[in-house]
Amino acid sequence: MPESFLNFKDSGCSSVEYRASPQRMFHQPSLHRSSVCSTFCTDGNVQECLLHITQEMASLGLSPIWVESTRPSELEVVAVLNCIHDLIQLHLKDLRALENMEVEQLKSNSSIDSLQITSTQLKEELEHYKRENNGLHERERQLQHKVKSLQHGLKNEKEEVQKLQSIISTRAGQYNHEMKRKEREFDKLKERLNQLLSDKKDRKQAIDVLNRVGRADGKRSLWKTEKTEAKREEEMYKTLLNDYDNRQRDLLQENAELKKILQQMKKDMVSILKSKKSTKTDKFERFQKEDDDDEEEDALNSTKHSVELFSDDAREQLTNGVRLQWRRLKNHMETLDSKVGELPDRDYSSVSGQTQEQEMESLKLEIQKCKDFIQTQQQLLQQQLSSPCGEEVTLLPTKMQQEKERLEGEWETLEEQRQIFDRERSNFTEAAIRLSHERKSFEENRAMWLKYHFLNLSPFPDSNKPEMQSSESPFSIFEAENNPGPAAENDFHSLCEGSRTKAVSASSEDRRQ
Amino acid sequence: MNFSELFKQSNHLCKVSPDGKYLATCVQYRLVVRDMSTLQILQLYTCLDQISHMEWSSDSQFVLCAIYKRGLVQVWSLEQPEWHCKIDEGSIGLTSSRWSPDGRHILNTTEFNLRITVWSLCTKAVSYIKYPKACQKALDFSRDGCYMALAERRDCKDYVSVFVCDDWHLLRHFETETQDLAGLEWSPNGCVLAVWESCLEYKVLLYSLDGRLLSTYSAYEWSLGIKSVAWSPSSQFLAIGSYDEKVRILNHITWKKIAQFDHPSTITKTKAVVYKEEEKRPALSEDLSLHLNSSSSLFSSQSKYEILSLPVHLPVVKPDPERANPKIGVSNLVFSSDSRYLATKNDSIPCVLWVWDLQSMTSVAVLEQTSPVRCFQWDPRQNRLALCTANAKLYLWSPGGCVAVQVPAPGGFQVQALNWHNTGHSLVLVGKDQLCLCYMDEDQDQDQD
Numbered sequence: 024m025p026e027s028f029l030n031f032k033d034s035g036c037s038s039v040e041y042r043a044s045p046q047r048m049f050h051q052p053s054l055h056r057s058s059v060c061s062t063f064c065t066d067g068n069v070q071e072c073l074l075h076i077t078q079e080m081a082s083l084g085l086s087p088i089w090v091e092s093t094r095p096s097e098l099e100v101v102a103v104l105n106c107i108h109d110l111i112q113l114h115l116k117d118l119r120a121l122e123n124m125e126v127e128q129l130k131s132n133s134s135i136d137s138l139q140i141t142s143t144q145l146k147e148e149l150e151h152y153k154r155e156n157n158g159l160h161e162r163e164r165q166l167q168h169k170v171k172s173l174q175h176g177l178k179n180e181k182e183e184v185q186k187l188q189s190i191i192s193t194r195a196g197q198y199n200h201e202m203k204r205k206e207r208e209f210d211k212l213k214e215r216l217n218q219l220l221s222d223k224k225d226r227k228q229a230i231d232v233l234n235r236v237g238r239a240d241g242k243r244s245l246w247k248t249e250k251t252e253a254k255r256e257e258e259m260y261k262t263l264l265n266d267y268d269n270r271q272r273d274l275l276q277e278n279a280e281l282k283k284i285l286q287q288m289k290k291d292m293v294s295i296l297k298s299k300k301s302t303k304t305d306k307f308e309r310f311q312k313e314d315d316d317d318e319e320e321d322a323l324n325s326t327k328h329s330v331e332l333f334s335d336d337a338r339e340q341l342t343n344g345v346r347l348q349w350r351r352l353k354n355h356m357e358t359l360d361s362k363v364g365e366l367p368d369r370d371y372s373s374v375s376g377q378t379q380e381q382e383m384e385s386l387k388l389e390i391q392k393c394k395d396f397i398q399t400q401q402q403l404l405q406q407q408l409s410s411p412c413g414e415e416v417t418l419l420p421t422k423m424q425q426e427k428e429r430l431e432g433e434w435e436t437l438e439e440q441r442q443i444f445d446r447e448r449s450n451f452t453e454a455a456i457r458l459s460h461e462r463k464s465f466e467e468n469r470a471m472w473l474k475y476h477f478l479n480l481s482p483f484p485d486s487n488k489p490e491m492q493s494s495e496s497p498f499s500i501f502e503a504e505n506n507p508g509p510a511a512e513n514d515f516h517s518l519c520e521g522s523r524t525k526a527v528s529a530s531s532e533d534r535r536q
Numbered sequence: 537m538n539f540s541e542l543f544k545q546s547n548h549l550c551k552v553s554p555d556g557k558y559l560a561t562c563v564q565y566r567l568v569v570r571d572m573s574t575l576q577i578l579q580l581y582t583c584l585d586q587i588s589h590m591e592w593s594s595d596s597q598f599v600l601c602a603i604y605k606r607g608l609v610q611v612w613s614l615e616q617p618e619w620h621c622k623i624d625e626g627s628i629g630l631t632s633s634r635w636s637p638d639g640r641h642i643l644n645t646t647e648f649n650l651r652i653t654v655w656s657l658c659t660k661a662v663s664y665i666k667y668p669k670a671c672q673k674a675l676d677f678s679r680d681g682c683y684m685a686l687a688e689r690r691d692c693k694d695y696v697s698v699f700v701c702d703d704w705h706l707l708r709h710f711e712t713e714t715q716d717l718a719g720l721e722w723s724p725n726g727c728v729l730a731v732w733e734s735c736l737e738y739k740v741l742l743y744s745l746d747g748r749l750l751s752t753y754s755a756y757e758w759s760l761g762i763k764s765v766a767w768s769p770s771s772q773f774l775a776i777g778s779y780d781e782k783v784r785i786l787n788h789i790t791w792k793k794i795a796q797f798d799h800p801s802t803i804t805k806t807k808a809v810v811y812k813e814e815e816k817r818p819a820l821s822e823d824l825s826l827h828l829n830s831s832s833s834l835f836s837s838q839s840k841y842e843i844l845s846l847p848v849h850l851p852v853v854k855p856d857p858e859r860a861n862p863k864i865g866v867s868n869l870v871f872s873s874d875s876r877y878l879a880t881k882n883d884s885i886p887c888v889l890w891v892w893d894l895q896s897m898t899s900v901a902v903l904e905q906t907s908p909v910r911c912f913q914w915d916p917r918q919n920r921l922a923l924c925t926a927n928a929k930l931y932l933w934s935p936g937g938c939v940a941v942q943v944p945a946p947g948g949f950q951v952q953a954l955n956w957h958n959t960g961h962s963l964v965l966v967g968k969d970q971l972c973l974c975y976m977d978e979d980q981d982q983d984q985d
Contacts, residue, residue: 190758192857197736197760200860212648219627226626228653228662233619236598236657238640247703255700255707258682263745266727274789 085109282338285345292348299355540575540973542945543568548953549587550971553596556958558614560599561971562587567601567612572957575973581612589632593639594681598657600642602633609633609642611657623655637681637701645675652686654704663704669694671734673719677701678726683745685729687717696720696731696743708747714739718762725771728788732776735760735861740776742791751791755784760862766869766878773875773894777866781882785894795897799866799882799890804847808891808899811841811938813906813931839906839929839940850885850904872914872921879912879921889923891933901933911953917960924951930965930974945972 064072085106549562552572559570565586569579581601589602602609607630611621629647636643642655649670654663668674669687676685681701688695694717698708718734728750733739738761742750753776755761760779767774773794774786783797803810815837855862864884871878877900878892886908891901905925912923921933928949930941943951943965953966963974 187758189857193760193862194736194758196858196860196862208648215629215647222627226624228624228626228628230621230623230655230660230662232621232657232660235660236613236640238638238658247705251703252705255702255705259707259745262682263727266725270789 285341289345289348292352296351537977538975539944542970542972545971546969548966549590551592552957553592554594555596562590579617583610591635593635594637595639604630637677671718676721678722679724680726685720687720710747723767723771724769732762732765737761763865763867764869768871768875769873770875775869777869779865781865783866783880797892801850801852808901810844810848810902812844812904813839814842815839815906841938850888852885872919873916877919881909913956915956915960916958922954922963924954926950926952
């Protein structure tokens with residue numbers, strides 16, 4: 024028994040050992056029934072093992088296998104068996120629970136699977152429906168677009184219908200108008216017909232001329248014969264032909280002018296291209312060929328000039344030539360344009376850039392200089408303007424005052440001189456007047472004296488002598504006054520001169536002052 | 537500019553003789569012939585009833601006076617005042633009467649267009665032309681007076697007959713490709729005949745003198761078509777005015793359209809000068825006697841032209857859509873004598889006159905008047921356009937500018953029509969029942985307003 028018990032114990036130990044960690048047992052889904060031989064209980068630690076097991080059994084809520092009261096080394100078999108039975112029951116219960124759980128897990132797995140399947144199915148369906156929805160949206164959009172275009176078309180059609188209706192109405196109006204007119208005319212005709220039928224006196228047509236009048240051109244009229252008819256036809260055709268001739272002449276002239284212009288244009292274009300050729304050396308080869316062509320054409324043209332330019336060939340040649348030259352010119356212009364666009368990137372650019380920069384700088388300097396100059400000028404001007412406003416200017420006051428004073432003095436002297444001149448002028452006039460008076464009186468005296476002298480003239484010298492003597496003085500006076508003009512005038516002149524010199528001296532003196 | 541005094545006239549019948557020496561006016565039943573320079577009455581003739589139509593013969597020797605009411609035509613001679621001629625159409629009636637180009641035949645169109653009677657003053661002979669068409673312009677003489685084109689209608693088809701005016705010999709007779717021919721006109725050089733359809737279809741046919749169809753032109757279908765046609769005096773251009781308010785110019789070499797002139801109601805972009813007539817009423821002063829003494833009436837207004845800047849809105853008169861022959865479209869086209877300018881009028885904008893330059897094919901002037909333009913004519917010698925708008929003013933346009941002249945005529949004289957003298961020195965201004973002569977001063981330059 025003890026061996027079996029030991030064996031049992033061993034297996035129990037092994038199982039116990041295997042049960043070393045109680046948590047482990049609960050978490051394990053499958054139990055290893057064939058457990059490894061454990062080393063939990065050995066001969067040495069039996070008591071401890073017993074204690075340990077008892078504790079664990081207590082923790083599990085099972086009846087203990089060992090009570091302290093009894094002998095420590097012996098175990099209660101019943102208790103042990105009960106324990107083992109409990110344990111087994113527990114174990115079975117756990118197994119069952121585990122099985123159930125496994126089943127449930129399987130169930131849940133399968134349900135999960137089925138749910139997953141359904142979910143994927145539903146997702147697919149959702150996708151499907153979404154796509155359908157998009158498709159339907161798209162169709163709706165297209166249909167709306169169609170509706171719009173149809174509405175637009177409808178509007179156009181309505182407008183056209185309206186237009187046509189208005190046209191129809193105007194035409195109908197015209198037709199009605201014409202109809203009414205014709206009906207009125209018809210009625211009038213009927214009336215007139217009735218009138219004519221019932222009319223008693225039929226007024227006949229008649230012409231009443233005093234005398235026949237000659238034809239305007241004075242000729243006699245001709246009989247109607249075939250010859251005249253033919254002549255008429257001839258005249259008609261002559262007019263027509265004349266007109267056509269004139270027209271053709273005009274057109275020919277126009278054509279000739281246009282051809283001349285075309286030729287001129289072609290020549291100009293060729294010359295322009297040739298001159299461009301000579302400057303562009305890199306394009307020499309390309310133009311070489313064209314040069315030959317041009318020469319050929321020129322040769323052709325010179326020959327053609329002698330021949331009339333009215334043949335179709337010549338005309339075509341000319342137009343083709345012009346077209347060719349024009350195309351060349353266009354290409355040339357295009358290349359030039361592209362080159363102008365590229366210019367800044369080339370070698371020239373640096374040189375031109377430099378020069379440009381230099382120029383810019385120089386210009387800027389100039390601008391600065393000018394600005395400075397303007398500023399200084401402005402300042403000076405401001406100073407100038409502000410000085411008369413009463414501000415004390417440090418530099419010039421005394422000089423200006425001196426100038427002022429000098430000017431004032433000069434002004435005064437000039438005024439004085441003016442007054443003197445006025446006075447002297449008045450003196451002169453007075454003197455002149457006086458002189459004229461004196462002269463008049465003198466003349467009168469003279470006349471009187473002459474009269475007296477003449478009247479008193481006698482052959483006797485004595486009687487006259489004293490008178491003569493007495494009259495000598497008058498005579499002498501007379502003589503003196505008789506050389507009159509010169510002397511008196513001289514005197515007068517001298518008087519004038521004297522006064523003038525006086526005045527001059529006075530003025531010069533004044534001036535000197 | 538000098539104005540003569542007013543003379544009486546009736547029915548707008550006053551014409552200057554072709555040689556320019558005489559002026560004939562009709563006053564009720566009297567025919568008054570005056571000397572053009574002195575305006576003295578030279579001859580006075582009395583007709584049997586009120587004169588409906590009066591025309592000079594081409595050699596200025598005779599004057600015909602037609603009395604449509606009575607179916608009578610009376611012809612008077614200037615040389616021999618006692619000479620008389622009376623043509624009685626009898627019971628057949630008379631609707632129109634005219635001279636032939638040689639001045640010796642009279643063509644009378646009877647009532648209902650039954651026939652045209654050709655009376656010869658030389659031989660007293662009578663000829664008849666049957667089936668003339670009753671349309672806008674059925675008969676036209678070529679400018680040199682050699683040929684006459686007549687539109688006829690037989691069996692609901694249109695024909696054109698070309699007669700030689702010398703002996704009324706039928707030269708050509710051909711059917712035209714028209715539904716309802718409205719008019720025909722010779723080109724000034726006499727070689728091409730332009731024939732156009734009624735307004736229900738836009739179609740112009742060009743026939744050569746010998747009856748061949750040269751070309752057809754149709755601008756559009758269905759809408760109302762041609763309203764007026766005019767040849768340029770050089771025969772180079774044919775201007776067609778239509779109901780769509782446009783003028784199309786055809787050239788004589790290819791008979792294709794070379795230009796199209798629009799007449800819009802709003803002008804936004806043009807190189808033309810837009811003139812607008814501005815009327816200024818003079819302020820009445822206290823001293824009314826001054827005004828009463830002056831020759832112009834108390835309520836006359838001064839006019840001058842202002843130059844408008846773009847954009848310009850022109851006054852449109854909307855036509856009645858119900859009525860026939862609506863007042864829309866270019867109704868009047870007149871070329872200047874050197875074919876350089878064309879003056880046009882659009883009926884839906886009746887106060888405005890357009891002047892086009894045919895060298896540059898653009899408009900050069902737009903004249904906006906205060907009232908509808910009644911009559912406009914080019915000076916036969918220069919590029920000068922005279923127009924009137926049924927008020928007491930005369931308007932003149934030339935490339936140099938525009939001027940409005942007050943006609944110093946008393947008593948509310950309104951200029952309703954005008955005729956240039958063939959020398960371009962004077963104008964005959966025709967009112968309701970008065971006429972006035974205007975003598976141009978050739979020395980003065982025209983002022984630009």
